Amino acid sequence: MTSDRPSNTAPITDLDVYFSAAEAFPAFEELCLSATRSIRCCFRVFDPSTSLHSDAGRGIGETWFDLLLHLLNRGVEIDITISDFDPIIATDDHRRSWRSARLLADLDELSTDARLTFAISMHPARVGYLPRRVLRSKIAGELEKRDADPLTPGLDGLEAGDDLPLMPATHHQKLAVVDEDALYIGGLDLNDRRYDTLLHQQASEQTWQDIQAIARGPVVAAAAAHLKSFRAVTEGEGEAPPQAPGFLRTLSSRRAQDLIHIAPKPLINEIEEAHLAAVERAEGLIYLETQFFRHKPLAEALVQAATQKDDLACILILPAAPEDVAFEGNDAEDARMGAQIQMEALQILTEGLGERLALASPAQCRSAEDVPQAAILHGAPLIYVHSKLSLFGRDEAILSSANLNGRSFRWDTEAGLHLSERAHVEPLWPRALDHWLLDTAPDPFGPPRDTVTRINQLLSENVAKSPEDRHHFLLPFDHSAQDRLASPLPFVPDEMV
Known part of the structure; x- marks a missing residue:
């Protein structure tokens, strides 16, 4: 893809960029299947029922659930963080994350070795008390439109008269570090909705243009440090790693x-x-x-x-x-x-x-x-x-x-x-x-x-x-x-x- 290779001291020594999920999804599957030690990732959307697209992936099974189970049984340690969302304002997103959690819990039960850790992580910031009071009647009205779901934490049991929480921020990042050697990063989450080709021939509501990359070099260590620390940092309980080139x-x-x-x-x-x-x-x-x-x-x-x-x-x-x-x-x-x-x-x-x-x-x-x-x-x-x-x-x-x-x-x-x-x-x-x-x-x-x-x-x-x-x-x-x-x-x- 390039005519001149950057020096080995550059933050990014090797880079492949994918201009659609049709390019990126198979590459990500193959990258994960190459893992021998660990995969650590955080996505806004990560659906284990997402279809596999690479030949290597399809040789194992039909979905990411099958791929992850294969990796776990092979001894690869996997740590997955999936973003959570305001249960009142973003109910559909909130429920989607917890559906993924239930699939990951099933995956953990089926694997032969306990090498999976996962979290459904809400950004800890909350709208302040006085703005919540001003917005209370509006948020209560939104709550009344929602059907309580006992399988979805954060919504069941809320009453319109409660001091209802409001979450202003989310973890919007989409990245994975494989074996501390390669970084998958960009704007592309993982579910079937995001799959499209460069020809965009699906129905309009199924089209999706996104760009993702796989990088190698010192930048991978910076991404790994970020993945290990960001939850504590957003909680106000730790210092963010220093800025790193790239x-x-x-x-x-x-x-x-x-x-x-x-x-x-x-x-x-x-x-x-x-x-x-x-x-x-x-x-x-x-x-x-x-x-x-x-x-x-x-x-x-x-x-x-x-x-x-x-x-x-x-x-x-x-x-x-x-x-x-x-x-x-x-x-x-x-x-x-x-x-x-x-x-x-x-x-x-x-x-x-x-x-x-x-x-x-x-x-x-x-x-x-x-x-x-x-x-x-x-x-x-x-x-x-x-x-x-x-x-x-x-x-x-x-x-x-x-x-x-x-x-x-x-x-x-x-x-x-x-x-x-x-x-x-x-x-x-x-x-x-x-x-x-x-x-x-x-x-x-x-x-x-x-x-x-x-x-x-x-x-x-x-x-x-x-x-x-x-x-x-x-x-x-x-x-x-x-x-x-x-x-x-x-x-x-x-x-x-």
């Missing part, structure tokens, strides 16, 4: 006193700092592929950099709508607030960069039939983007679990790679552009403003055609639906969404 984190903790605060106590915002610093250093073309663009300081930094560098230009790829808005019809306060913040961030960017910005969303090359209106982009079903990839010229990139929003930059537990070797960064450019633009992709290493101009021409040409006649996946981002939904939510910090 590895980036977001960490927050519970507050010792939580009377008035909605937010957790911020500790480490390396991913935010790395983005802002990379923008300031960047020369030429910047590429951002992200689920959300809701961080106004980042938008302002991009505009400021463009005023100082005439050749700076930016490509931003976003989904046409958030998943819950597109496929579940969510128009509640959280969706409206998210739309408001993104509208404001994009306004900063579009007004500040003008023709030096290409702002696009992907859609399938077919007409929309039996697709919710919110999931239609210029007559075609949207392709859902969940990636978290930022490229800054040929020499710097960030690949992580973090969205470009305040929540990922300051509240949630996040982890990622900071790439600083041209041999690792440069090959990502044609992969990113070719995936979306197919054989129409321009040279990413030509004059940056010319590249953005050409991409904007391709967007205009594509949207003018009927969906079946389109030559690639990208279309102009449609501001209108977002702007109609947008509404501010006073007194709530932007980081909430």
Whole structure:
């Protein structure tokens, strides 16, 4: 994949990047099957019933349950942390995590040796007492809509009159360390919903674009130290390991006193700092592929950099709508607030960069039939983007679990790679552009403003055609639906969404 290998002293000595679950899932299966000693991981979503896709995995069984059982019986020690969620506000996510817990408990019973440890881990931060009092009637109303489930801790037994908890943050990271030798990391969780190919030929609500990597080198030790410590750190019971080259984190903790605060106590915002610093250093073309663009300081930094560098230009790829808005019809306060913040961030960017910005969303090359209106982009079903990839010229990139929003930059537990070797960064450019633009992709290493101009021409040409006649996946981002939904939510910090 690369022409020049980084030195053995570089934080990342070997890197493979996967631009879909169809690429990443088999690679992760094979990596785990290569383990001889240990696997330690944390995912927002980890479903042991997820189908296996590699030949090696399918030779063992049908699902990750079979693969994990095989590894345990072979003597590999496995430690799995799965994120937990607010049982009232995020009931479906909360129940999904505990379904996984029950499968892992069954797995532990079936294995011949007790080498499995697992935890369903809620970020320990809580909304302060006074904000909880203000929101009490609203949260009680949400509780009344939920059916108590005695198999799901945290919901059964709650009453509307209780001092109901509110959890503002989650462990959003997706990473695994295998044998202290290899690191699997990025934005991709593990379940069947996230499986898609680069052709995105499934029904729109099943499409999923994500990016994951396997890295080797000193960065693996940093990731392992993080996995061993992050739960204690977020509890406020331990110190985070020092920052390590090539590895980036977001960490927050519970507050010792939580009377008035909605937010957790911020500790480490390396991913935010790395983005802002990379923008300031960047020369030429910047590429951002992200689920959300809701961080106004980042938008302002991009505009400021463009005023100082005439050749700076930016490509931003976003989904046409958030998943819950597109496929579940969510128009509640959280969706409206998210739309408001993104509208404001994009306004900063579009007004500040003008023709030096290409702002696009992907859609399938077919007409929309039996697709919710919110999931239609210029007559075609949207392709859902969940990636978290930022490229800054040929020499710097960030690949992580973090969205470009305040929540990922300051509240949630996040982890990622900071790439600083041209041999690792440069090959990502044609992969990113070719995936979306197919054989129409321009040279990413030509004059940056010319590249953005050409991409904007391709967007205009594509949207003018009927969906079946389109030559690639990208279309102009449609501001209108977002702007109609947008509404501010006073007194709530932007980081909430």
